[in-house]
Amino acid sequence: MTLTEEPRLTGRPALPEEPAAAAHEPIWKLMIRKYMKNRLAVIGAVLLVLIIGAAIFAPWLAPKDPAQQVLLDKLAPPGKDYPLGADNLGRDTLSRLLYGARISLLVGFASVAGSIFIGTVVGAVAGYYGGKLDAVLMRFVDAVISFPSLFLLITLVTIFEPSIMTLIGIFAIFGWTGTARLVRGEFLSLRQSEFVLAARTLGLRNTRIIFSHILPNALGPIIVSATLGVGGVILGEAALSYLGLGIQPPTPSWGNMLQSAQNPQIMLGAWWYPLFPGLMILITVLAFNFVGDGLRDAFDPKIDD
Helix, strand or coil, X not given: CCCCCCCCCCCCCCHHHHHHHHHCCCHHHHHHHHHHHCHHHHHHHXXXXXXXXXXXXXXXXXXCCCCCCCHXXXXXXXXXXXXXXXXXXXXXXXXXXXXXXXXXXHHHHHHHHHHHHHHHHHHHHHXXXXXXXXXXXXXXXXXXXXCCHHHHHHHHXXXXXXXXXXXXXXXXXXXXXXXXXXHHHHHHHHCCCHHHHXXXXXXXXXXXXXXXXXXXXXXXXXXXXXHHHHHHHXXXXXXXXXXXXXXXXXXXXXXXXXXXXXXXXXXHHCCHHXXXXXXXXXXXXXXXXXXXXXXXXXXXXXXXX
C-alpha cells in the first residue's frame, strides 16, 4: 500500500477502540455499581424496602386490630397470642408497630418533601442571582437556624393542636435551611458553567435556566440530603411523641408507644414493651443513614469506581 492509498476497513474494529466504547457506559450504571460496592448501603436499602413494605401492607400483616384492648392481657409477654407481647392496655405490640410505621414514615417523607421544596427554591434563587438578594436570603436562613430547634418545636406544637398535619408542617417549615445552603453552593459553582452561558446566549428565561438546566445537575446532593433528613424527622417525631406532644393516642406511632412505656415498673418488668418500638426507630434511622452514605458515594465523581 502506497502513502497515497486510503486504508481499507476490515470487518472487526481495531482493538484499541474497544476500551473507548466501555468509557461511554451510561452514568447511572456507574452509579449503581459504586452503590452496590457499599455493603452497608445495600443492607440499608433492603431494610428500608422491608420496613416500607410492612407499613404498606400493615392491614394484611397485622394479626390484630391495633386499637383493640384486652385488659386481661395487659403487659402480656411475647407468646403465641402476642408475638411481640402486649402493651399496658392489652393491645398487640406487633400490630401497633406495623401501623405505627405508617405514621412515622408518613411524617418523615412528607416533612422532608416540603422542606426540600422550600430549601431548593430559596437556595436556587440565592445562588443564581447572587448579590443583594443572596445576602438577604442567606441572612434569613441564618436567623431561622439561630432559633433552638427543639424548644421551637415544643412551643409550636403546644400552641397548635398536636396532629399529623401539624407535625409535618412544622418540620417542613423549619427543616429547609440546610438544603437551601447546599443548593446555593451548587448553584454558585454551576452558574458560570459553559452550558449556562450558552443558555443565556440563546435568550432562555432565568426560570428555565434554573429549573431545566442547573437544577438537574444539582440533584445528587439534594437526594442525599433528603435521604438523611427522613431519619432526622423520624427521630424528631419520636422525641415529641415521647414527650406527649406528637401523635396522640389511640393513633399508634413508634414515639407514643415509647411514651406510654415510661413507667419504671414497665421498663424493668415488661422489657418487650419499650424494646421493640425503640429498636424499630434505631433500625429505620440507621437504614436511612446507610442509604444516604451510599448515595453520596455514588453521586461523587471523585470516588473511584
